[in-house]
Amino acid sequence: xxxxxxxxxxxxxxxxxxxxxxxxxxxxxxxxxxxxxxxxxxxxxxxxxxxxxxxxxxxxxxxxxxxxxxxxxxxxxxxxxxxxxxxxxxxxxxxxxxxxxxxxxxxxxxxxxxxxxxxxxxxxxxxxxxxxxxxxxxxxxxxxxxxxxxxxxxxxxxxxxxxxxxxxxxxxxxxxxxxxxxxxxxxxxxxxxxxxxxxxxxxxxxxxxxxxxxxxxxxxxxxxxxxxxxxxxxxxxxxxxxxxxxxxxxxxxxxxxxxxxxxxxxxxxxxxxxxxxxxxxxxxxxxxxxxxxxxxxxxxxxxxxxxxxxxxxxxxxxxxxxxxxxxxxxxxxxxxxxxxxxxxxxxxxxxxxxxxxxxxxxxxxxxxxxxxxxxxxxxxxxxxxxxxxxxxxxxxxxxxxxxxxxxxxxxxxxxxxxxxxxxxxxxxxxxxxxxxxxxxxxxxxxxxxxxxxx
Amino acid sequence: xxxxxxxxxxxxxxxxxxxxxxxxxxxxxxxxxxxxxxxxxxxxxxxxxxxxxxxxxxxxxxxxxxxxxxxxxxxxxxxxxxxxxxxxxxxxxxxxxxxxxxxxxxxxxxxxxxxxxxxxxxxxxxxxxxxxxxxxxxxxxxxxxxxxxxxxxxxxxxxxxxxxxxxxxxxxxxxxxxxxxxxxxxxxxxxxxxxxxxxxxxxxxxxxxxxxxxxxxxxxxxxxxxxxxxxxxxxxxxxxxxxxxxxxxxxxxxxxxxxxxxxxxxxxxxxxxxxxxxxxxxxxxxxxxxxxxxxxxxxxxxxxxxxxxxxxxxxxxxxxxxxxxxxxxxxxxxxxxxxxxxxxxxxxxxxxxxxxxxxxxxxxxxxxxxxxxxxxxxxxxxxxxxxxxxxxxxxxxxxxxxxxxxxxxxxxxxxxxxxxxxxxxxxxxx
Numbered sequence: 001x002x003x004x005x006x007x008x009x010x011x012x013x014x015x016x017x018x019x020x021x022x023x024x025x026x027x028x029x030x031x032x033x034x035x036x037x038x039x040x041x042x043x044x045x046x047x048x049x050x051x052x053x054x055x056x057x058x059x060x061x062x063x064x065x066x067x068x069x070x071x072x073x074x075x076x077x078x079x080x081x082x083x084x085x086x087x088x089x090x091x092x093x094x095x096x097x098x099x100x101x102x103x104x105x106x107x108x109x110x111x112x113x114x115x116x117x118x119x120x121x122x123x124x125x126x127x128x129x130x131x132x133x134x135x136x137x138x139x140x141x142x143x144x145x146x147x148x149x150x151x152x153x154x155x156x157x158x159x160x161x162x163x164x165x166x167x168x169x170x171x172x173x174x175x176x177x178x179x180x181x182x183x184x185x186x187x188x189x190x191x192x193x194x195x196x197x198x199x200x201x202x203x204x205x206x207x208x209x210x211x212x213x214x215x216x217x218x219x220x221x222x223x224x225x226x227x228x229x230x231x232x233x234x235x236x237x238x239x240x241x242x243x244x245x246x247x248x249x250x251x252x253x254x255x256x257x258x259x260x261x262x263x264x265x266x267x268x269x270x271x272x273x274x275x276x277x278x279x280x281x282x283x284x285x286x287x288x289x290x291x292x293x294x295x296x297x298x299x300x301x302x303x304x305x306x307x308x309x310x311x312x313x314x315x316x317x318x319x320x321x322x323x324x325x326x327x328x329x330x331x332x333x334x335x336x337x338x339x340x341x342x343x344x345x346x347x348x349x350x351x352x353x354x355x356x357x358x359x360x361x362x363x364x365x366x367x368x369x370x371x372x373x374x375x376x377x378x379x380x381x382x383x384x385x386x387x388x389x390x391x392x393x394x395x396x397x398x399x400x401x402x403x404x405x406x407x408x409x410x411x412x413x414x415x416x417x418x419x420x421x422x423x424x425x426x427x428x429x430x431x432x433x434x435x436x437x438x439x440x441x442x443x444x445x446x447x448x449x450x451x452x453x454x
Numbered sequence: 455x456x457x458x459x460x461x462x463x464x465x466x467x468x469x470x471x472x473x474x475x476x477x478x479x480x481x482x483x484x485x486x487x488x489x490x491x492x493x494x495x496x497x498x499x500x501x502x503x504x505x506x507x508x509x510x511x512x513x514x515x516x517x518x519x520x521x522x523x524x525x526x527x528x529x530x531x532x533x534x535x536x537x538x539x540x541x542x543x544x545x546x547x548x549x550x551x552x553x554x555x556x557x558x559x560x561x562x563x564x565x566x567x568x569x570x571x572x573x574x575x576x577x578x579x580x581x582x583x584x585x586x587x588x589x590x591x592x593x594x595x596x597x598x599x600x601x602x603x604x605x606x607x608x609x610x611x612x613x614x615x616x617x618x619x620x621x622x623x624x625x626x627x628x629x630x631x632x633x634x635x636x637x638x639x640x641x642x643x644x645x646x647x648x649x650x651x652x653x654x655x656x657x658x659x660x661x662x663x664x665x666x667x668x669x670x671x672x673x674x675x676x677x678x679x680x681x682x683x684x685x686x687x688x689x690x691x692x693x694x695x696x697x698x699x700x701x702x703x704x705x706x707x708x709x710x711x712x713x714x715x716x717x718x719x720x721x722x723x724x725x726x727x728x729x730x731x732x733x734x735x736x737x738x739x740x741x742x743x744x745x746x747x748x749x750x751x752x753x754x755x756x757x758x759x760x761x762x763x764x765x766x767x768x769x770x771x772x773x774x775x776x777x778x779x780x781x782x783x784x785x786x787x788x789x790x791x792x793x794x795x796x797x798x799x800x801x802x803x804x805x806x807x808x809x810x811x812x813x814x815x816x817x818x819x820x821x822x823x824x825x826x827x828x829x830x831x832x833x834x835x836x837x838x839x840x841x842x843x844x845x846x847x848x849x850x851x852x853x854x855x856x857x858x859x860x861x862x863x864x865x866x867x868x869x870x871x872x873x874x875x876x877x878x879x880x881x882x883x884x
Contacts, residue, residue: 042494043814048725084749092804095811115811142752149755152712153774158607265603295473299538310593313600333600366545373547376566380497381818 017222020402024389025218029225030207031232036389036398037221038213040382046119046214047098047383048126049111051390054202056180057106057245057324061173063198065182066190068103069140069309070198071149074110075101076139080124084139090125094118098383103180105322107394108202110421114381116215123228125191130203131232135195147187154181162270162434169255169430170272170327173396174248174265175325190215206241209393213386214319248325250274254451260437266313267334268434269343275319275328275423278396285396287419288328290321293367294359294416301358302349311335311342328423336385336439340448343433356413364413478827478840481669483676485685487660488718489827490669498570498665499820500563502581503828504653507557508629511649515641517633519559519653521591521598522646523552527561529590532583536590536831539576548573550580554631557765558832559653564821567666578679584650591643599638609870612706613714613772616868620704620770621718626693657688662828662836664820695720695766699864701883706870713779713871716772719862721761725834730845731853732861734805736761736769738797739858743771743788753777753784762831769862778869779879786882789862796855809846 018026023039056370057256081087091099091112099112114122154160167175176183210229212221251274276284295302295317306312313333320326330350334342352358379385391403433449440446478491504510504519511518527550528631530536543550552561565573605611622628633641653659663672697720703726721736722728731881740759747754761769775781816822824877830839865884871877 043817045811045814045818059479085745088745088749089804092801092808095807097808097811097815113811113815115807115814142749145752146755149712149752149774149776152776153755156609156710156712156774263607265607266600299537299544307597308593310596313597324536333604335596335600335666336603370544370547373566373569376496376568377547380495380820383815383818414578 017218020398021196025222026398027222028229029205030232031230032204033225033229033232034209034393035222035225036209036211036386037216037218038211038382038386039216039391040213040216041215042382044116044215045113045383046112046116046122046212046216047113047386048122049109049390050126050130050215050385051107051109051209051210051211051394052203053106053207053394054108054198055104055106055178058181058243059176059201061176061183061186063186063194064145064176064179065184065187065376066194066198067108067202068180068182069143069187069190070195071101071103071108072143072146073135073140073195074133077134077136077142078128079134079302080128082134083347084174087129094121094125096122096125102246104419105180105395106324107390109387109390111387113214119216120224120228123224127228127232130143133135133199135192135199137192140190140192140195144187144190147182148184151181151184158261158434159259159268160258162268162432163432165257165259166270166272166430166432169257169432170251170274172249173423174246175250176327177245177248189454200235201238201240204238204240205229205232206234206238209388209390211386213382239251245324248274251430253428255428255430256450257430257432258440258445258449259432259434260440261434262436264434264436267336267436267439269332269334269346270432270434271330271429273328273423273427273429276323276419277325278323278400281422282396282400283407283415284419284422285319285321285326286404286411287415288326288423289321289371290364290408290411291359291416291419292317292319292366294363297363297366298364301352305345305349306332308343309345311338311345321392339435339443339445343449350425354417354425356417359413359416361413364411364416368409368411372405375405458857470635472653478836479669480836481673483673484681485656485716486676486680488672489660489662489830489831490667490672491664491827492667492669492825493665493820493823495665495818495820496566497820498563498565498567498573498663498667499824500574500577500661500665501548501560501824501828502659502661503832504559505557505658505688505832507555507559508626508631509693510652511629513629514637515645515649516629516637517598517631518637518641518649520552520554520632520646520835521595521638521641522650522653523554523559523561524598525586525591525594525646526584526650527552527580529577529594530585531681532585532586533579534576535704536587539580541827542572543576546572548576556627556631556878558828560828562821562824570665570667574675574679578675582679582682584647586643586647586650588643591646595638595641598633599635602633602635602638609708609710609712609714612708613716613868613870614770616870617716617718617770617772617866620702620866620868622696622766625696625766626691627764627766629691642873649681654683655688656683656685657658658690659683660828660829660831662824664823668768681726692732693766695723695768697863698866699884701865701867701881703867703869703881705868705873705876707873708870710871712774712776713778713869713875714772714774715785716770716779716868717782717785718866718868719769719864722857722861723765723833724763724830724838727861728853728857730842731849732769732857733761733856734809734846734849735792735797735854737808738801738805738854739788739792740771742792746784746788747775747781748872749772751780751784753781757781763833765833776875778871778876782867782881786865787884793859793862797851799851802849802851802854806846808847810843813843
């Protein structure tokens with residue numbers, strides 16, 4: 001009850017400190033920067049995480065990959081640490097570790113951990129990187145090369161080509177809004193002016209959340225954040241807050257494709273659907289998580305049919321919670337000697353998923369309890385928990401996360417059935433098979449890998 | 455110029471540690487050594503370690519210990535069928551797992567404190583009464599073979615295998631503890647059952663427990679569950695790392711969009727006084743290499759460095775690249791640079807800063823702490839893990855300079871990728 005009261009007033013009193021849980025506190029600066037403090041006094045460390053609502057979703061074909069490239073440029077030097085070497089040198093002086101910067105579907109996040117006595121210096125270090133990058137043209141050319149190397153390195157994994165093709169099939173001409181890596185030809189054409197435009201458009205206080213987690217007092221932490229970030233201003237006329245992403249075009253029919261690769265020592269079957277999101281069907285997102293957990297349990301009907309039968313080495317179903325059409329995925333590693341039989345069994349299972357006896361009441365109860373246990377585990381390691389919070393902030397809302405367990409507990413059998421019927425069973429999907437060319441010919445995969453009635 | 459070399463790889467902690475503020479103790483439960491660190495964390499982690507690793511079995515049995523331990527935790531017990539064991543564990547969020555590596559194997563319990571009693575029941579039942587059901591074992595074996603095939607598609611795993619081959623051919627470490635498709639295929643449920651029995655000797659095993667636990671309760675639980683273990687004299691093998699001074703290159707042709715280059719070199723033993731100075735020195739070298747390869751010359755997206763805490767220790771460098779020749783030359787150049795020019799007080803202080811933060815970082819996770827304590831006990835004594843922060847603070851520049859020069863007497867190379875890219879190229883001679 002306390003939690004709900006706190007949440008209901010979160011928006012109304014944003015510039016006052018809000019106690020969200022026993023150890024999580026929220027506040028917003030006048031410049032729009034949202035802040036969270038997670039108090040954890042178990043070790044003398046502080047983790048800082050600043051997240052911007054700037055990810056693949058904001059991209060078009062013309063600028064795909066440039067937000068990630070800009071994120072790389074934040075690490076190349078700034079007005080206080082002019083070169084990347086200076087920047088790295090300062091990190092060593094402050095005892096910074098676990099530093100990383102990631103651009104994903106709906107956000108760009110930059111985080112690191114450091115000793116608590118360096119908290120104030122760490123804030124200044126982060127401020128230098130996110131507010132005052134130099135965007136040097138020589139460095140930009142180097143980062144283009146790094147971006148290219150990153151794609152090449154990822155493409156050495158057999159599943160990379162499968163994932164790229166899946167995105168293309170599932171999202172069509174909007175695939176650029178799901179692929180943070182972007183397109184190499186676009187990246188190679190990037191200019192300093194483009195980088196500066198991205199900075200002005202997205203990397204502003206009113207589009208950001210700063211999470212401080214660790215051995216700090218929340219009142220003091222808020223003061224220190226305000227001292228460093230309080231004078232940060234969004235450029236006049238920036239209307240990014242009003243920007244609305246175009247909706248993804250629904251699939252109209254099933255799509256099939258085979259990716260033949262000599263890198264694929266074992267085949268992979270990948271089926272994707274367009275799932276719910278936190279704007280348009282929030283209740284289905286809770287059902288999706290419960291449903292996925294149940295089917296991933298060892299003795300679920302799905303796993304029993306595929307794993308215990310020896311048809312597959314692994315099977316995993318998942319849903320990625322997003323604000324803009326989260327994907328549902330079913331990924332199977334078929335036994336290479338039984339690929340056809342495995343795919344036929346997958347089809348049978350999909351047809352059964354909304355049957356009343358497909359899941360038991362005990363499985364639903366277990367799923368709800370285990371999701372609570374998972375929450376306890378996540379909160380136990382603060383340096384990663386802060387990233388959990390920033391993920392939910394960008395892909396849903398903080399309220400969504402803080403009421404998550406309560407809403408999971410409300411999910412009923414009827415909700416699960418509705419989720420399956422709305423998003424999976426008899427719904428258009430994309431199905432890909434990653435397979436070695438030799439095995440493809442040997443088992444005549446093209447003869448049986450084709451549309452079926454799902 | 456001074457700043458040029460003052461670079462530390464701040465992407466990760468240099469050394470793993472159990473704790474910087476220790477309350478760890480060790481006690482004996484009727485012949486079983488127990489290492490215990492009480493914390494306020496909500497997650498409990500307990501591991502039972504078995505000494506010996508790959509020296510416990512023949513090369514043609516590669517993978518037997520890993521598979522036997524995994525079968526114990528997942529293929530059923532006298533009290534639970536395989537399905538019931540896994541279901542019960544899932545019901546309470548209890549994670550039972552097992553692994554075998556080069557020097558040891560373990561079975562692990564990970565659960566939240568609220569369900570510790572349920573977790574302990576499953577943990578002790580799995581250890582004491584596995585049945586090695588043939589059908590369950592065959593499924594597990596099939597998955598292990600698929601896992602082996604999958605590792606064959608992972609260039610990072612393949613590069614590591616090549617580096618191990620370059621370093622340890624004709625030694626016990628030539629045996630892959632996870633096994634190969636061929637060795638795994640030859641193992642039966644009966645083989646696993648017979649092998650599993652050989653692990654149980656109070657002098658060959660020990661337990662590490664970390665979490666919000668009561669010591670007396672833990673003592674009683676261990677006594678009640680494991681007092682029936684047999685006890686006989688045991689002396690662990692202590693294989694000596696091969697000393698080399700050559701520059702051997704091991705290659706494997708693979709059509710990849712990026713090639714993979716690795717170097718492997720000798721390192722001091724964990725219990726050596728040179729160990730900590732070498733670790734800091736090598737972390738400094740790794741940081742410089744990162745700056746050179748990624749930040750300065752963009753020769754690689756992901757250069758890395760690592761010192762393997764094994765009984766036969768080695769240090770490794772690695773990177774994916776389209777310019778393998780340049781990367782090999784850069785690796786040698788950076789190594790020679792630190793060997794010839796040495797480290798500075800300021801650089802050392804930065805490395806210490808990273809390490810201290812890293813030791814606390816690891817303390818956030820109960821599993822990371824049991825792993826550090828267990829590995830230290832295998833390699834000599836768990837107290838080394840507790841003492842590492844103090845040992846780090848005592849390191850001098852002179853010690854680092856001596857360690858990085860004394861141990862690295864040769865360099866062996868591994869290469870995975872398009873062989874045309876290095877045709878006619880001889881790796882730099884140390």
